[in-house]
Amino acid sequence: MMDSVKNAGENISRRLSRTWDHISDGWRELVHHGSDALTHFVHRKGEEDKRQASTASMPAFPHWSILAGDMEETDKEIVVRIEVPGMEKKDFEIGIEGNMLSLRGEKRFERDTNDSRYHVMERAYGVFQRTLPLPADVDADKAGADYKNGVLTVRLPKLNVEKGRTISIS
Template sequence: MRRSNQPTLSNFLEDFWDTRGLSTDRSPISMPAVNVCETDEQFRIDVAAPGFNKEDFNLHVENNMLTISSEKQLEDKKEEENVSRREFSYGAFQRTFTLPASANADKINAKYNNGVLVINIPKKEEAKAKPPKRIDIR
């Protein structure tokens, strides 16, 4: 049974999806798809971002807001006899999520593997589900 002061997954997702996204019109980078999961121990955000390197991402927490951003500059250079062409493209995205009160922002960690950025947001100890406790009757 869940304690009443804990947010439910649906409440968390409603608050969590209070996001602010940004992408530029000139951007070849589309806003990446995001999955949000909750367990008894943590929240997890999976960001589908194939073609990136872990160095392309910036993550920071400020005022209970988690911001995920990336800027990427690509250069297409083609040289042939008497013809030289160089095209630059620039792309950026930013997603900001409101963290629930039960999140432990000091312990957030992230890993990028096989095109997916996985962000683990542990819950505070007092917010974790506790196993049922048997009460002896005297």
């Protein structure tokens, strides 16, 4: 009997250790890959007051959220994709200054009814800005963007894209 209790305790200890390792790995990966994507959302004073006046049953909006993205480079262009669900095209402002891409926008809180109660509120709302350093100089005049299925895609043609050439010896 004593051996089975000891074995059960060791088994629980091993499982807890493995669980802690998985949590630690996940946290390290989130911090390593997500720290640049962590974005601050600023609430406008009037909207926050309106929301609080409409109902006392809502938790406070989160002020931080992840705007996850990818940046891909080819010989001719840089393509940036950022996940920003729940917005409209008109809610974005995209700028390029030097080798920095700036994404600014506003995610608005909309509520269908005031006679409900929120139990979880994890999405952030408000004005945000995210700036990404670009790995090469781009032609801002030829840049383009589209927004589909909650993903903003910005295509930035590179400057001075020249293919190599062969030089003949005379």
